[in-house]
Amino acid sequence: MPADEEKAFPMKRQEGLKWNGWGYRDSKFIHAPDTDTCTFSGNRYPMCGISMPHLMKWFREHLGANTNEKSPAKPLDLSKIPQPIRCPEFVAEARQWCKSISEDAEDRLMHGHGHLCEEIYVLRNNEYFDRIPDMVVFPSCHKDVEELVKLATKYNVVIIPMGGGTSVSGALLCPTEERRTIVSMDMTEMNRIHWIDPENLMAHIEAGIIGQDLEKQLEREGYTTGHQPDSLEFSSLGGWVATRASGMKKNIYGNIEDMVVRVKMVTAKGTIEKSCQVPRISCGPDVHQMILGSEGTLGVITEVTLKIKPLPECTEYGSLIFPEFDKGINFLHEVSRKKIYPASIRLMDNEQLQFGLALKGEKSIFEKMTDYVKQVYITRLRGFKQEKISLCTVVFEGAKDRVQWEQKQIYDIAAGFGGIPAGEENGKQGYLLTFSIAYLRDLGMDYHFVAESFETSVPWDRVSDLIKNVKQRIVDSCLEQGVCHTPYSAARVTQCYDTGACCYFYFGFSSVGLADPMAVYSNLEQAAREEVLANGGSVSHHHGIGKVRAQFLEGTISSVGKQALMAVKQGLDPQNIFGNGNLIGVVGPTGAIKSKL
Secondary structure: OOOOOOOOOOOOHHHOEOOOOOOEOOOOEEEEOOOOEEEEOOOOOOOOOOOEOOHHHHHHHHHOOOOOOOOOOOOOOHHHOOOOOOOHHHHHHHOOOOOOEEOOHHHHHHOOOOOOHHHHHHHHOOOOOOOOOOEEEOOOOHHHHHHHHHHHHHHOOEEEEEOOOOOOOOOOOOOOOOOOOEEEEEOOOOOOEEEEEOOOOEEEEEOOOEHHHHHHHHHHOOEEOOOOOOOOOOOEHHHHHHHOOOOOOHHHHOOHHHHEEEEEEEEOOEEEOOOOOOOOOOOOOOHHHHHOOOOOOOOEEEEEEEEOEEOOOEEEEEEEEEOOHHHHHHHHHHHHHHOOOOOEEEEEOHHHHHHHHOOOOOOOOOHHHHHHHHHHHHHOHHHOOOOOOEEEEEEEEEOHHHHHHHHHHHHHHHHOOOOEEOOHHHHHHHHHOHHHHOOHHHHHHOOOEEEEEEEEEEEHHHHHHHHHHHHHHHHHHHHHOOOOOOOEEEEEEEEEOOOEEEEEEEEEEEOOOOOOHHHHHHHHHHHHHHHHHHOOOOOOOOOOOOOOOHHHHHHHHOHHHHHHHHHHHHHHOOOOOOOOOOOOOEOOOOOOEOOOO
8 A cells, every 4th residue: 555645553553453352442432420421432433422321221221231330451461471482593584584573472462362252351351362473474575475484384383364353253363282483474564456457347456455445545546346344444355355254235246255356375385376367267176265265274365356346326325114123034035036136235133223222312323213213103103113123224336327226126125014214314324333333342341241243144034033043042041051131132134145144143241240251151152153053054154264163164064075175274284384273173283183073
């Protein structure tokens, strides 16, 4: 990216990002006990500066949080960070190829975790991890990566690639049993767009670029990738490819696998790349599919050629209220049947809607929606009930005439399922809220409330039952483990396909009185995932496998499928240089397989 342009975050991440929570240091929910109101600090998000008088009351009444008893994060204690296992020979030779190398304790800690609930809980409570990277390298080009990987092979050093660090699968955690030197390879200095091809609508980009920086640079030239994951502000292009990511506007731009034209990946055996950049090629099994979803186990993704599109002529937002969640699901299914896909269409259940209403204030982004809902209640239109209604937000994007046609079609279909238009502003603010909602987990943890989210994909005929059963399993599991207050369990449908949908779950519980909150969380995650699979859902739609879901991999792809992955790993990386332990649980210096089942 241009040298004079500010990056999403600095090389020393802790100068701009929280070391023990989500997002920017200057952005967080702040509770004022004297007025019992919340505000959101900074100026980065639409909800910044808005007074939210109902949020903490909702926390108490619906989540069982005791807002008079805080559980603040403890300050960083560098004395508890494990000492590095150094390889002086590697360091000395690496400096010939890499200008920036750090063995600083804070840098090492920042590169030793992602954003799983368990990881953040450990950091907030000064427990830390038994094993973190021993050093961090910051390559600036593909050649740097090639030479560093050669050195790692020479000195039997482990490399764990890192982009934005937003993983929620435990993918960045270092295997505790690994006694070799572990190097975190921070790719974010590789953030340039090498070229843009306007005629063929492609761009060749270094894989370390952060999503928001990529979009800003393309936008100046009149283009977009259209890829907007919830983590757009902090996640990287290489991370998207490595996890098979999906974005909120996938309906018209595709998932990441639909956008990739060409990938360059450095392995312990050399660089993998195709010889041409063509729309399709028939040359045996596609090596791109081997790279997509590889989660840092086979190599380092350094450069990607992506499809791009001209900036849309117009973007319009909309929203709909349905009398109940199942009506909304049936509406989405009908939209899919007719293949009238707006850029984004997402449906939240009543529990999530009520949570959204708790964020309202005098200048609230939910104010207009609240007024409209009240109007519906007062006039009792169509018998809508406050405890059952569901909200759908819609983004229309493209040529103006196409957008107008889609709007009419969507609202006509919705009417057949009892849907009522709820306004453009509600749709816009509901969509943008996605980028600030993740900060709420840190607020909850300040008051002994543990929260997480997960996702799955499922055929249409099982969407409703899966959501109901998983939500109930969350509640039951909490009660079985002695959680003293009814937990929070909510869902939304976030992406639609011809054959099914992505379902996203949010859950949380009060940890007051629990001897080991993380054990309860782990058991709850396990129970919820088992229920997902029992109801025909996938192990993951876009978060990936990492370490926390590795136990489900063989059941998902078959034992033969897992053996195939193991064979590819052994062929490309016999020393297990890329030994992060993700997916198939390969650990140790010889590439031996350790079962995670």
